[in-house]
Amino acid sequence: MLPLSFRALALSSALFMGGFAFSAFAHESDYSDKALNEQLVMSTVWMQASAEYKALSYQAFNLAKMQFDHYLSQHTGSKKIAVVVDADETVIDNTAYQAWLIGKDFGYSNDSWQAWMDAAEAKAMPGATEFLNYVASKGGEVFYITNRKESGLDGTRKNLKALGFPNIDDEHLMLNTSTSNKEPRRQKVAENYDIALFMGDNLNDFSNDFRTKGLAESDAAVEKNKALFGTTFIMLPNPAYGDWEGKVYEGNWGASAAEKDQMRKSKLHVWQPAQ
Numbered sequence: 001m002l003p004l005s006f007r008a009l010a011l012s013s014a015l016f017m018g019g020f021a022f023s024a025f026a027h028e029s030d031y032s033d034k035a036l037n038e039q040l041v042m043s044t045v046w047m048q049a050s051a052e053y054k055a056l057s058y059q060a061f062n063l064a065k066m067q068f069d070h071y072l073s074q075h076t077g078s079k080k081i082a083v084v085v086d087a088d089e090t091v092i093d094n095t096a097y098q099a100w101l102i103g104k105d106f107g108y109s110n111d112s113w114q115a116w117m118d119a120a121e122a123k124a125m126p127g128a129t130e131f132l133n134y135v136a137s138k139g140g141e142v143f144y145i146t147n148r149k150e151s152g153l154d155g156t157r158k159n160l161k162a163l164g165f166p167n168i169d170d171e172h173l174m175l176n177t178s179t180s181n182k183e184p185r186r187q188k189v190a191e192n193y194d195i196a197l198f199m200g201d202n203l204n205d206f207s208n209d210f211r212t213k214g215l216a217e218s219d220a221a222v223e224k225n226k227a228l229f230g231t232t233f234i235m236l237p238n239p240a241y242g243d244w245e246g247k248v249y250e251g252n253w254g255a256s257a258a259e260k261d262q263m264r265k266s267k268l269h270v271w272q273p274a275q
Helices: 033-037 040-049 051-074 095-101 110-119 128-137 150-162 183-192 215-224 243-248 257-266
Strands: 080-085 141-149 173-176 193-200 233-235
Touching: 033 257, 040 051, 040 095, 051 080, 051 128, 051 193, 051 233, 080 128, 080 183, 095 110, 110 150, 128 141, 141 150, 141 183, 150 173, 173 183, 183 193, 215 243
Parallel strands: 080 141, 080 193, 141 173, 193 233
Antiparallel strands: none
């Protein structure tokens, strides 16, 4: 999953929700990207500083190991076994890039993200290196299905190799070459491998069931697939960005900072104390 879900440059300047046009705010121009970036502070400091975040990462990879062992013990097929993982916020940590945006009067951009990928400075998620090498030690293979674009191949390869991850080659490192839809790449792996489990921080890392347009549809897809979470689907925590954010904006990534602020707050369930 890529930071801020690679915000597309939409041209629309006003978004109507519940009959109200956010572009009508008189002081909209006073609300800047720098102000919106301040909302990254709590999620980013939690991801970088809290022991709870580290614990959740270890929990995910401990669970993945248990499920991989179980799958291995039950496997009777003739195909090799694979584990499919996303890269960003699943096996590598890009919170330094998120932290860099704080205090800046601009958001995510292709140019700055390219520079981050080229720097190859992302750290491993806690437990990731150990688990992926455990898979390899048991004869399994790891496929990295990421929506990083081909322009980031060299930096991504350098980064993953430096972190000691296995199977870093052209077959196993599957970047976005033509579509952000990961299903064709998952199917390509499934042609020659039995996939034990999928790991990701974004629902679209798991199945096309989750390629939904809205929050309600995503919620329904989770309910439909709830038995697979913790068994076939292992989810990593990422409160900073994701496809869910675009659904908050109803697909309007080009909305202004003020509009995004209001759309985010419109999704909050607010306690109303008794009068």
